[in-house]
Amino acid sequence: MKNCVSCGHEIKADAKFCPFCGAEQPSVASAETNASPEVEASTQETIRVEETPKAAPQATTPQAKPISPQMEALASSGRNYFQFLNKNTLKPELNSQEVDFNGLISFVLIALFTSLGLTHMFQEILNGMTGGNSPFPIFIEVFLWTLCAFFVNVVALYLVSSQIFHKGTSFLGAFNQIFAPVSVGVYISAVAFLASFLFSAPSFIYFVLILLPFALVNLSFAASMWDSSAKPFKAERFYIVFAAYACVSIADYIVARIFLSLLASKFDPTYFIQYFMNSNY
Numbered sequence: 001m002k003n004c005v006s007c008g009h010e011i012k013a014d015a016k017f018c019p020f021c022g023a024e025q026p027s028v029a030s031a032e033t034n035a036s037p038e039v040e041a042s043t044q045e046t047i048r049v050e051e052t053p054k055a056a057p058q059a060t061t062p063q064a065k066p067i068s069p070q071m072e073a074l075a076s077s078g079r080n081y082f083q084f085l086n087k088n089t090l091k092p093e094l095n096s097q098e099v100d101f102n103g104l105i106s107f108v109l110i111a112l113f114t115s116l117g118l119t120h121m122f123q124e125i126l127n128g129m130t131g132g133n134s135p136f137p138i139f140i141e142v143f144l145w146t147l148c149a150f151f152v153n154v155v156a157l158y159l160v161s162s163q164i165f166h167k168g169t170s171f172l173g174a175f176n177q178i179f180a181p182v183s184v185g186v187y188i189s190a191v192a193f194l195a196s197f198l199f200s201a202p203s204f205i206y207f208v209l210i211l212l213p214f215a216l217v218n219l220s221f222a223a224s225m226w227d228s229s230a231k232p233f234k235a236e237r238f239y240i241v242f243a244a245y246a247c248v249s250i251a252d253y254i255v256a257r258i259f260l261s262l263l264a265s266k267f268d269p270t271y272f273i274q275y276f277m278n279s280n281y
Contacts (some may be wrong), residue, residue, distance in 0.1 A: 041065070081105055088183035094220075095227045096173075096180040103175030106186050107150055110179075110213050111191035115143035117210060120196040135277065145259040147213070152251045153178055153221040160244050161228045169228070177224045178217060185213040 002013050006023035016025055084102040096103070119139040147169075154174045161169040161177075169177070179185075192209035199206050225241045 013024070020110060028203065041069045083185045085186060087257070088180045089187065092180050092181035092183070095224050096176045098180075099170055100176070100178050101172070103177070104177040106179040106183060107154070107175055108147075109151060109186050110182075110189045110217070111146040113186070113193045114210060114213055115139055115146050117193040117196045118142055119190070120193070121199065121202055121206060121210075141259065141263065145255060149252050150178075150217055152248050152255070153217060156248045156251075157221060157224055157228075160225060160240065164240060165228055167228050172210045178220050181220045181223070182213070182216040185216045188216075189213045205210050218245075218248075221245070 001010055002015075002025075003009065004011055004018040004021065005025060006018060007021040008018045009018065011018055011020075011025070016027075017023065018025060073177060080100075081102050084100075085106070089098075116139065126240065154171075157178060158169060158171050158174040161167040161174065188209060192206065192213075195206055195209060204257055222241060222245055225244055
């Protein structure tokens, strides 16, 4: 069915004339021919779009994961510490006024490498005197004793500088004042630890490598004490530094006695005597 083009009445699809008004009706072929140019153009455009080949998908390059702020801060701290270490190794800075963790890191590293070197060098003696047990617990005790020996110097410098010389030194700054000039001690203690794998028995050279960081720390302590004295104390600062150094030596002696007494309680002294008699004769 279709509608008349003149009156709009519904008529048969194949009717050539309208039975109501008599108007002639266009054929189906002519209606298709007279289709609007807009519809034809739209149809052709749709065909062209469908015939256009689709572009191949581009390969996406994987992006690197961003570094977390914590890792960046850690890497930056490591770079800053090695710059601090190398600068003070080449040109030691006495009485450093920087307040950061670099001196504290050197304090821990020197004690760590020294303790590792001592326990590894005397591993045979420690194993024999402790009944074949691992010397690892002994390492912990040696490490704590070394920390205490160095820590006494830091406390003494902080108390004298802040309470007697009135320098306003912070506790963290006291670590830098002592351990910045002895940055080379970090490398010396690391070499001593590596040398413990090369020497089959303790030697004079090895004892020098082990004891040198202790000597450097004591020297830096005395020099920092002398340099940090204020003007009113210049006349008697020698006696102040001497008294502080004597107190530190007494404190180190007490700590060493406690450490050795704890160490001796774990050892069999007969093995120690036998070991040195066999090595000497």
